[in-house]
Amino acid sequence: MLIQEEIEFLDSYGYLNLGQLLTLEQVTQINNRLAQLLESEGENAGHELAQSKYIRHPKEEGADRLADLVNKGPIFDIFYTHPRVLAGIEAVLGQHYKLSSLNYRAAKPGKGHQKLHVDWKNTVVDGAYQVCNSIWLLDDFTQSNGSTRIVPKTHKLNRLPDQAMADPNAKHPDEIRIIGPAGSVFIFNSHVWHGVPPT
Ligand SMILES: O=C(O)CCC(=O)C(=O)O
Numbered sequence: 001m002l003i004q005e006e007i008e009f010l011d012s013y014g015y016l017n018l019g020q021l022l023t024l025e026q027v028t029q030i031n032n033r034l035a036q037l038l039e040s041e042g043e044n045a046g047h048e049l050a051q052s053k054y055i056r057h058p059k060e061e062g063a064d065r066l067a068d069l070v071n072k073g074p075i076f077d078i079f080y081t082h083p084r085v086l087a088g089i090e091a092v093l094g095q096h097y098k099l100s101s102l103n104y105r106a107a108k109p110g111k112g113h114q115k116l117h118v119d120w121k122n123t124v125v126d127g128a129y130q131v132c133n134s135i136w137l138l139d140d141f142t143q144s145n146g147s148t149r150i151v152p153k154t155h156k157l158n159r160l161p162d163q164a165m166a167d168p169n170a171k172h173p174d175e176i177r178i179i180g181p182a183g184s185v186f187i188f189n190s191h192v193w194h195g196v197p198p199t
Pocket of ligand 1: 105138
C-alpha cells in the first residue's frame with residue numbers, strides 16, 4: 001500500500017504526504033458530524049483527553065478539541081482503518097501497535113500556538129519509535145492559516161526541542177508546514193519535532 005520510495009521518504013524525513021484520501025463530500029459529512037458534536041458536548045468537548053492515561057492535554061483556550069472519536073460514529077472509522085494510513089504507521093512502528101486515540105483539534109484564528117515538541121516523554125535509540133500520528137486535513141492547510149509545522153529529520157536527532165533550542169516556541173530555520181487541500185492526509189513520526197507556529 002506504500003511504495004518503497006514513500007517508505008524511505010518517511011524514514012528519512014519523518015513525515016509523508018499520502019495525498020487526498022477523502023473526497024470533498026466525505027470532508028463535508030465529517031465536518032457536519034464534528035459540528036454536531038461540538039454543539040452537543042459544549043463545555044465538555046474534549047474532556048476525555050484529561051482522563052487519558054497516555055496523553056494528558058489541558059483544556060486549550062486557543063483551539064476547539066474533541067476526543068474519543070472512535071466511539072462517536074462510524075463516519076470516523078476511515079481514520080484508523082485506511083490501508084495507506086496503516087501501512088505508514090506500520091513502516092514507523094512495525095507490525096505490533098495499537099490505536100492510542102482519535103481526536104479533533106482546530107486552532108482558532110490567530111491562536112492555538114504550540115511550541116515544538118514530540119509526543120513521547122523522551123528520545124528513543126536505534127529507531128525504536130513508540131508513537132506515530134496521522135493528521136487528516138479537514139480544511140485547506142495553507143502557509144498562513146495555522147497549519148502544523150514540523151522539522152524534518154529531527155526524529156533521528158536524539159535530542160528534544162526543549163534540550164536543543166533556546167526557545168522551542170520560536171520559528172526553527174528548518175521547519176516546514178504541512179500544507180495541502182482538504183481531504184489530504186499526512187503520516188508523521190511523532191518523534192519528529194512538531195507544533196503550531198505563532199500567527
Ligand atoms: O494541531 C496541530 O496542528 C498539532 C497538534 C499537536 O501537535 C498536539 O496536540 O500535540
